[in-house]
Amino acid sequence: MNELRTSTQARGDRSRARLLDAAVQAFSAKGFHGTSTRDIATAAGLSPAAVYVHHRSKEELLHAIAVRGHEVILEAVTEATCTDATPAERVAAAVRTYVLFHARSHTTARVINYELAALTEEHFREIAGLRRAIDTVMREVVEEGVRSGDFDTPDPAKAATALLSLGIDLARWYRDDGSWTPDALADFYADLALRVVGVRP
Amino acid sequence: MNELRTSTQARGDRSRARLLDAAVQAFSAKGFHGTSTRDIATAAGLSPAAVYVHHRSKEELLHAIAVRGHEVILEAVTEATCTDATPAERVAAAVRTYVLFHARSHTTARVINYELAALTEEHFREIAGLRRAIDTVMREVVEEGVRSGDFDTPDPAKAATALLSLGIDLARWYRDDGSWTPDALADFYADLALRVVGVRP
DNA sequence: ACAATATAAGTGACCGCTTAGATTTGGTTC
DNA sequence: GAACCAAATCTAAGCGGTCACTTATATTGT
Numbered sequence: 017m018n019e020l021r022t023s024t025q026a027r028g029d030r031s032r033a034r035l036l037d038a039a040v041q042a043f044s045a046k047g048f049h050g051t052s053t054r055d056i057a058t059a060a061g062l063s064p065a066a067v068y069v070h071h072r073s074k075e076e077l078l079h080a081i082a083v084r085g086h087e088v089i090l091e092a093v094t095e096a097t098c099t100d101a102t103p104a105e106r107v108a109a110a111v112r113t114y115v116l117f118h119a120r121s122h123t124t125a126r127v128i129n130y131e132l133a134a135l136t137e138e139h140f141r142e143i144a145g146l147r148r149a150i151d152t153v154m155r156e157v158v159e160e161g162v163r164s165g166d167f168d169t170p171d172p173a174k175a176a177t178a179l180l181s182l183g184i185d186l187a188r189w190y191r192d193d194g195s196w197t198p199d200a201l202a203d204f205y206a207d208l209a210l211r212v213v214g215v216r217p
Numbered sequence: 218m219n220e221l222r223t224s225t226q227a228r229g230d231r232s233r234a235r236l237l238d239a240a241v242q243a244f245s246a247k248g249f250h251g252t253s254t255r256d257i258a259t260a261a262g263l264s265p266a267a268v269y270v271h272h273r274s275k276e277e278l279l280h281a282i283a284v285r286g287h288e289v290i291l292e293a294v295t296e297a298t299c300t301d302a303t304p305a306e307r308v309a310a311a312v313r314t315y316v317l318f319h320a321r322s323h324t325t326a327r328v329i330n331y332e333l334a335a336l337t338e339e340h341f342r343e344i345a346g347l348r349r350a351i352d353t354v355m356r357e358v359v360e361e362g363v364r365s366g367d368f369d370t371p372d373p374a375k376a377a378t379a380l381l382s383l384g385i386d387l388a389r390w391y392r393d394d395g396s397w398t399p400d401a402l403a404d405f406y407a408d409l410a411l412r413v414v415g416v417r418p
Numbered sequence: 419a420c421a422a423t424a425t426a427a428g429t430g431a432c433c434g435c436t437t438a439g440a441t442t443t444g445g446t447t448c
Numbered sequence: 449g450a451a452c453c454a455a456a457t458c459t460a461a462g463c464g465g466t467c468a469c470t471t472a473t474a475t476t477g478t
Contacts, residue, residue: 181386
């Protein structure tokens with residue numbers, strides 16, 4: 017009987033999304049503590065109080081951004097590695113996917129990699145779990161390559177950490193006006209990844 | 218006639234240093250904007266007003282930390298690469314040095330890599346110059362190895378960026394209570410660096 | 419005496435967030 | 449189809465608290 021999806025509610029949905037977008041931009045540019053809720057509201061074209069119509073708190077905005085971002089990454093790298101290709105192809109696919117996200121969505125990536133200290137302890141633990149899952153995906157495909165003899169590295173776990181580091185730090189230095197496209201960077205880093213894990217010729 | 222170094226001034230020097238130390242710890246843990254000058258003063262065992270006896274502003278504290286940190290790194294990697302060893306040995310030495318700093322001084326490293334957006338435009342440009350110099354040192358030794366035929370990489374500049382990324386991101390995830398010592402990590406990453414630049418057998 | 423060091427006590431500005439109420443909108447009633 | 453209701457959206461105003469920083473004064477060591 018009730019359903020809903022009236023245009024009044026559609027307007028609310030748009031406002032909620034615009035607030036999230038504005039929060040991502042502001043948190044990325046000035047950090048969580050350097051951003052005021054008035055900044056966010058103004059950038060979204062709303063009054064300061066509107067933030068609290070759609071979100072419980074400033075921290076809840078960061079939490080929503082972090083959950084969404086990490087879920088997208090986890091799903092993408094899982095899909096990239098859950099194939100029956102060779103370990104080398106799967107590592108390359110995982111790194112390509114991971115790098116593509118951090119280049120294309122570098123604004124979001126900056127927030128979800130560098131602002132997590134502002135989360136509540138409970139929310140931080142939740143995000144830490146998602147990050148562990150991403151790390152596990154990358155580590156397991158490297159470990160499998162070592163077991164099968166396709167890779168040669170003295171420490172698969174640390175090699176996987178290095179691969180993730182390359183993607184994460186990309187979000188720190190990447191600029192849209194740079195000379196490299198996300199795709200070109202993804203190819204370059206996929207090649208690097210094979211060197212890092214020591215793919216046998 | 219005047220000299221100085223009285224014990225009154227020595228006390229002032231100690232206070233100035235303690236304030237800088239406290240600022241590094243606080244900026245690293247909670248970010249520049251998440252840290253109050255009262256936090257810093259209290260951690261240094263002084264009254265809130267004491268911050269302004271020794272430093273012009275909170276931003277000037279960050280600037281001093283950033284200048285010192287980048288100068289230390291630049292000097293260290295320059296010394297590591299200005300030898301007559303082979304390109305492979307020099308790249309390994311540079312990465313070892315860079316990784317050692319980011320592991321041992323991860324608290325400082327976090328501040329000088331992730332809090333630069335809080336600097337004034339002028340101070341930021343100054344730090345950007347130091348960072349470019351560090352990047353140049355790493356890039357030139359990779360380029361030299363490519364020219365001499367010792368290395369094989371499609372893009373020496375991006376390979377150098379990747380090497381620096383590994384060190385920088387180390388500061389993000391490194392914990393003192395982890396299982397790896399800074400020296401062990403430096404060795405691991407020095408080996409990785411040779412794979413990244415494609416050292417010929 | 420004096421100069422450097424330190425503080426107590428503020429300053430106005432801005433912070434995250436709340437409250438009380440106005441406005442917008444679509445559905446229900448006659 | 450006019451009158452009305454209920455629910456959602458949104459804002460004006462402002463709350464107590466904290467911010468970076470200043471001023472005026474006291475303390476310290478030579």
